[in-house]
Structures are given as C-alpha cells and as structure tokens.
Amino acid sequence: MQLNIKNTLKHLLSFLLLSVLWLNPQTDLHAQSFESNIDNQLNEIFDPEGPGAVFLVAKDGKTVYRKAFGKANLELDVDMTPNKVFQIGSMTKQFTAVxxxxxxxxxxxxxxxxxxTYxxxxxVQGxxxxxxxxxxxTSGIKDFTKMKxxxxxxxxxxxxxxxxxxxxNEPIEFSPGEKFEYNNSGYVVLGYIIEHVSGMSYENFIEQKxxxxxxxxxxxxxxDRELIKNRAYGYHDRGGYTNKMWVSLNIPYASGSLMSTVDDMLIWQNALNSEELLSHETLQKAFTPGTLTNGENTTYGFGWHLKEWxxxxxxxHGGSIFGFKSMGVYLPDQDIYVVGxxxxxxxxxxxxxxxIAKIVLSELSE
Structure with a gap:
C-alpha cells in the first residue's frame, strides 16, 4: 500500500512538472532552445568589452527575450543593461507618420x-x-543628407x-509620385507641418500625444546636453573606438532625433495593435504600400518598409545616426516583434x- 502511494505521488509530480514546462514559456525546452540560438548569434557580434547592444523579442505582445551585451560606456567601464536609452535614428519616422x-x-x-498649403x-515646379x-x-525633393x-x-x-x-530650392530628383526614393527631407517637412497645424513644437507634440x-x-x-538617466553613449570605430561625432539634433529633427528603450518600443508596437492612438482604419494607411503614377506599388507605407518572407x-524599419544603429521587425500575422x-x-x-525574427517564427510559432 505504501509503495502504491509513492508511485502515485511520483506520477503526480511528473505530471505537474510536465504541465509547468508546457504552460510556462520561460521554462519550456523549446523556449530554451530559441534563447540559446539568439544568445549564440549575438555573442558572436558584440564584444563584451566593446560597445554593445540590447535586444528584445515579444510574442503575442509579451516579452520572451530581453538581454544586453557589451558596454554602455567604454570610458567608465559601464556594462550595458536592457533598460538603456538609445538614439533610434530613422525609426523616428514611424512616430512622425503617426x-x-x-x-x-x-x-x-x-x-x-x-x-x-503649409x-x-x-x-513645386508645376x-x-x-x-x-x-x-x-515618392516626393522627388532633394534629400538634404546627401547634399555636399x-x-x-x-x-x-x-x-x-x-x-x-x-x-x-535644390533641383528635384523626379516628379512627385514617379518613383520611390528614401528621403529624409520629406520627414523634416512633415515635422514642420505637425508644428504648423498643432501649434506645438514637434518635440512637445510627440512627447504629449x-x-x-x-x-x-x-x-x-x-x-546631448541634458542629463538623461540610463543613457547609452554612442561610438564610432575608425581603427579604434572614439566617442560619436557631435551634431545638432535639430538637423535630423523629425526624420531621426528621438530616443527610446526596447521596452518602450514594445509599448509602442502593442499600441499600434490597439486603437489607443488611431482607429484601425486610419492606421492601416501606414501599412499600405505607396502607388506610383504608373500604377506600380512600392514596398513602403508611412514610416515602415513593407515586405514578405x-x-x-x-x-x-531601421535607423542610423552618429554613434547608434537600430532595427525593428514585426510579423503581424504571428504577432512577433524583435527590436535591437x-x-x-x-x-x-x-x-x-x-x-532573430526568423528563429522566433520557426521555433515559437509551431
């Protein structure tokens, strides 16, 4: 009788353990496998003693991977942590478009x-x-970042x-709508229009709205002047690491002057899947490819590249600004978000x- 009780308890504990492994993605063997795969990829790229990075992966709106690599400040020997604040460069365009x-x-x-009108x-030359x-x-106006x-x-x-x-007053590259050519000037103009229409500075509009x-x-x-808690410092590698070149952040402006964390970017992505900022119908305009005057579609909406795998x-969409690079990938059908x-x-x-997005797609969507 005592032996049967022991066997029953043993089977019950085994069942409970398997249930926990199945229900909890943090302990699921599958999840451990994808975490190891991501770790291996990132450890090959980012030197523990060099400038670093932070990556976050979310599935169904919830974080399933969040890690930091390398250093946030080389001179002070400060390790990178997942809560660090980065300049995100052209990922700013998503916010301007919205x-x-x-x-x-x-x-x-x-x-x-x-x-x-503004x-x-x-x-506009006719x-x-x-x-x-x-x-x-598809504006055809001159991209100021390419001017000598x-x-x-x-x-x-x-x-x-x-x-x-x-x-x-620079000569246009092509007539509006004739072709797609990535252009920072267009988003500078959009930032100015936000200010003109709202009566607020672009900075205040984005921070409040x-x-x-x-x-x-x-x-x-x-x-670069204000004290920003948990700031990651930016670097170049020109035959050796140097501090990033200083430029006025009024220049990238609405095309590339925002800062964020990976956690905040997940809040942003989740908000895009709700109606916290915009109706579903309005937001879908941002995720609809542009159409050229010849009827062909581009692979860009408003602030996002639109692709298929x-x-x-x-x-x-990615971003690049002196000392920093960023990238965010979202798979809407699977609700997978990866930002680095x-x-x-x-x-x-x-x-x-x-x-990483492809790893998550193959290993966590089965």
Whole structure:
C-alpha cells in the first residue's frame, strides 16, 4: 500500500512538472532552445568589452527575450543593461507618420493637401506635391543628407523652417509620385507641418500625444546636453573606438532625433495593435504600400518598409545616426516583434534582428 502511494505521488509530480514546462514559456525546452540560438548569434557580434547592444523579442505582445551585451560606456567601464536609452535614428519616422495621421483623424489636415498649403514659397515646379508623397518617399525633393554642403549646417541649431530653406530650392530628383526614393527631407517637412497645424513644437507634440499618452516614460526628443538617466553613449570605430561625432539634433529633427528603450518600443508596437492612438482604419494607411503614377506599388507605407518572407507579411524599419544603429521587425500575422539597438554605428543590428525574427517564427510559432 505504501509503495502504491509513492508511485502515485511520483506520477503526480511528473505530471505537474510536465504541465509547468508546457504552460510556462520561460521554462519550456523549446523556449530554451530559441534563447540559446539568439544568445549564440549575438555573442558572436558584440564584444563584451566593446560597445554593445540590447535586444528584445515579444510574442503575442509579451516579452520572451530581453538581454544586453557589451558596454554602455567604454570610458567608465559601464556594462550595458536592457533598460538603456538609445538614439533610434530613422525609426523616428514611424512616430512622425503617426503624428500626421493623428492630425488627419482630428480633421486638421488631409494627406492629399499640397505642401504649399503649409509652406507657400516651397517650389513645386508645376507638379502637385502632397503630404502622401512625403510620407511614402515618392516626393522627388532633394534629400538634404546627401547634399555636399550638409556639414556646413551639421552643428547649427537651426529652426525647422531654416532647415527646410537649406534644401527646398535644390533641383528635384523626379516628379512627385514617379518613383520611390528614401528621403529624409520629406520627414523634416512633415515635422514642420505637425508644428504648423498643432501649434506645438514637434518635440512637445510627440512627447504629449504619443509618449505621454502611452506611458513611454523613457522615450523623448534626443539631447546631448541634458542629463538623461540610463543613457547609452554612442561610438564610432575608425581603427579604434572614439566617442560619436557631435551634431545638432535639430538637423535630423523629425526624420531621426528621438530616443527610446526596447521596452518602450514594445509599448509602442502593442499600441499600434490597439486603437489607443488611431482607429484601425486610419492606421492601416501606414501599412499600405505607396502607388506610383504608373500604377506600380512600392514596398513602403508611412514610416515602415513593407515586405514578405515566404508569404509572411513583415513590417520593418531601421535607423542610423552618429554613434547608434537600430532595427525593428514585426510579423503581424504571428504577432512577433524583435527590436535591437546598438551604441556603435560600426555594429548594425539590421541583419541579426531579421535572423532573430526568423528563429522566433520557426521555433515559437509551431
């Protein structure tokens, strides 16, 4: 009788252990396998004694992987931690695009508005140039970051209008809607339009209408002067590590001047899947490919590249700004989000972020 009780207890404990392994993704053997795969990939890229990175993976809106690698500050020998704040570069464009859509939903502008509605002296050279063209990079205006004279203004704290005046009279590259060409100038103009229509600075608009509303407490307009808790410091590798080059953050402006953490970016991604900021119908405009005048579709919406992996829809965008690189990949059908930030522009997270997303797709979606 005593032996039977022991056997019964043994079977019961085994059953409970298997149940825990099945129900808890943190202890699931499958989850451990994908975690090891990600660790192996990232440990090969990021030197424990060099500039580092932070990566977060979420499935169904919940974090399943969150780790830091390398150093947040080389001079002070400070290890990277997952809560560090990074400059995110062109991932800023997602927020600018949503800002425009917020104003559209409030009835304060239309995507079909001509740019001259807001900047009367902008030379459109006979063609109609709309906010939609700016959002989906089909405007044809000159990208100021490709101008040979860019370094003349790189350290000047210019106003948005002064920055627009710097490039607005440059010859157009093509007629609006004729082709897709990634363009930072368009998002500078959109930032100015947000200010013009809302009566708020771009910084205040994004911080109040987006970061504050969503509880993204560690996201902000970037600054090299202010004290920012948990800041990751940026580096270059030019035959040896150096501190990042200083430029005025008024220059990347609405095309690339925001800061965030991987945790806040998950809050952002989850908010996009709800209606906290915009109706589903309005937000889908951002995830719809642009259409050229010849009827062809591009692979860009508003602030996101729109791709497919073997029939699986993918939304992604990266960022690059002096001393930092970033990348975010989202698989909407599987609700998988992967975001990676690096504090050296020598270590782009673009490729490995995509690889991690594919690992998660294969191992956690079965």
């Amino acid at each position: 800002g425009i859509l917020i104003l559209e939903e409030e009835g304060k502008l239309s995507l079909e508005d001509d740019i001259r 900047i009367s002296d902008f030379p 063609d109609r140039l709309t906010l939609r063209h700016l959002l989906n990079h 004279t860019i370094m003349q203004i790189a350290r000047k704290d210019m106003s948005p209008k002064e920055l627009i005046d710097f490039f607005k 987006v970061f504050g509303k969503l509880g993204m407490a560690n996201s902000r307009y970037a600054s 073997d029939g699986e829809p993918v939304r992604e 930030f690096s504090n050296c522009d020598c270590n782009s997270p673009t490729v490995v972020t995509r690889e």
